[in-house]
Amino acid sequence: MKILEKIINIDRRVIFLLIGLVVFIPLLFKIVTPTKISEPVKKAYEAIEALPPGSNVMISIDFDPTSAPECMPMYIAILRHCFKRNLRVIVLGHIAYGIPLGEIGLEKVSKEFGKKYGVDYVNLGFRPGYTAIMVGMGREIRDFYAQDYRGTPIDSFPFMRDVHNYNDIEMLVDIAHGYSAELWVQYAGARYGQRIIIGSTGVVAPDIYPYLQSGQIEGIIGGMKGAAEYEQLLKRPDMAAIGMPALSISHFFIVFLIIMANIGFFIRRRKR
Amino acid sequence: MKRGVPLIITFVTGVLIIIAFFIPHKPFGNLEQRFLIWYSIVAGFTMLLGIDSLIKYHIRKIRFREKGWGYSIVTVTGIVITLIFGFYSWYAYHTPLALGSPFMWLYTYMIVPLQSTMFALLAFFIASAAYRAFRARTIEATLLLIAAALVMLGRVPLGEALRLKLPAIANWIMEVPQTAAKRGIFIGTYLGAVAMSIRVILGIERTYLST
């Protein structure tokens, strides 16, 4: 009973240490394990795969460093997919702290594929206003983004001259850590019929499933697992895939903790 | 002026936006687009509202040597350095987001580690909370824990390797009962949002006018 009490009332710093080790140790080995592809991720992949070369894909960076470990791998994977298919990428964002990550990702992946700024991709940067921009871009993108993030007029980029509103955007991918995913679906998808794929953190992903079931979005890439699945479909395992062993073991560890704690709880209750 | 004019502004703008949805042609559509651009401009200034009270608070702490005033110096220094780096980068590189600019250096090596580590702490707290607080006291709590365990185990490669159909169960939970419940919850939420928005437009709800 004393041992049981000690285990149930264990100092939380011991649990902190254990969870730290459970994550740290698997990462040392950089093992990439194959993973089952879920239907929502497969749908997202196939939606982009089906786009003809030269199509315009708008990627909205609606995440920031607080969710970068989940969102950055899926953003990089989407960029790789777009550049591999010779799709034109237009990046913008509504989260101020996230737009630099968008630029970092573009710089890294464009170099891998030899893509040129202004010819193959453009970064429109950040504008405040969220829903106003989402609705306003349905008429004219230039009303909000007359310039790119460097202040260069977007009409100086060849492929942007024909891009005015959602009619000229074949697919919109929102990489979201909050409610922006739902806003894009409600303001751009419902109003203008814009095709949308959502990449979201694990916190937001469950709320997005109703949109998939109702047909309002084409696919969901949910959390680091979703990013790992997308990397596998691209045959390009990266950070998300490397994180899977640590994620697996930590999930099992937390379930083990919950079971242990409840066993202790029931034993205590019975003894009373 | 203080209450009447703002209520009229709210009413006019709200009604215009709704009318412009049904009549997107001139003048409503054009006026709507103009207002949306103005909204974007004004929304930027809204982001600045908090910094004034923050600076005043920390300057006061430093002036009167209140407890923790040393940390206030750190905060004010952080503000000053960011402003210098940011405006210099904007001036020299035409954007603060230029890779290689001082602002991006600050972002990459200070903002990213600080922000992301703050939230990484949650991993430790969620593990601790799972152990110390999640008890199957009632049938509902037991259901919650079982669903959580199935989803957690089914959504990782190790769970897939066990060959217990955990991934299929987890995916089914997400796509069917979870979707149904979330949809039910959010239908209620959005009905409330519609009601609240109409109350705001009509001036019945006025809490946003408090200064």
Add this chain to the structure above:
Amino acid sequence: MMGTILSTWIAATLTIAILSFLYKDNPLYKFAEHLYVGISAAFWVVYVWAFDVIPMIWDRFLEYKAAGNWIEAGVLIIPAVLGLMMLTRWLGPKVGWISRWPIAFTVGIGAGLGVIASIQGYLIPQIRGTLLPLFAKSPGVMINNIIIFFGVITSILYFYFSKELKGVLRVGSRVGIIFIMVAFGASFGYTVMARISLLIGRMYFLIYDWIVPTLKLIGIM
């Protein structure tokens, strides 16, 4: 290379400073926390200047002026003034009431857009997505459709407080709570995945962006 390593050491030190809170609150953590607050606040000032004031107001004004379009250039003063009126909140309640005008403007637009988006973007499509055929050739599809249909109705019923729930309504409400608990459990599972992923990201940085390059630099690896 050396510059990158030094910068990474700064990032790693700040990471460890924040992580030290897990042991207990300490001066290093407080230092990092206060630095974060300061940098974050000033970040917005830079952004508003670079991505709002300059491109949306100043550059546009210059464009209209260059084109001789003085009406549009003049009209642009209105949102600029509204923005400045917003900042009168800094000056206390005696003058701060002026900020109610731009607040009313943004709230009105937000409310108008919200009404449309809620109905067109959520309520109608989601209700349509719930109206599924309750008889289907495939038993799996049929069962799923029935579960979704009744799951949505009973979940909404759980939150119906206008009348005491008796009989069938009470049963429906009890079924609804089952669905809601399953949904919360699933959300918790995904939340755990999200939080652990954040830790994985930081650990990855500490190992492969800090420790390994440092060990390589000093010749151990």
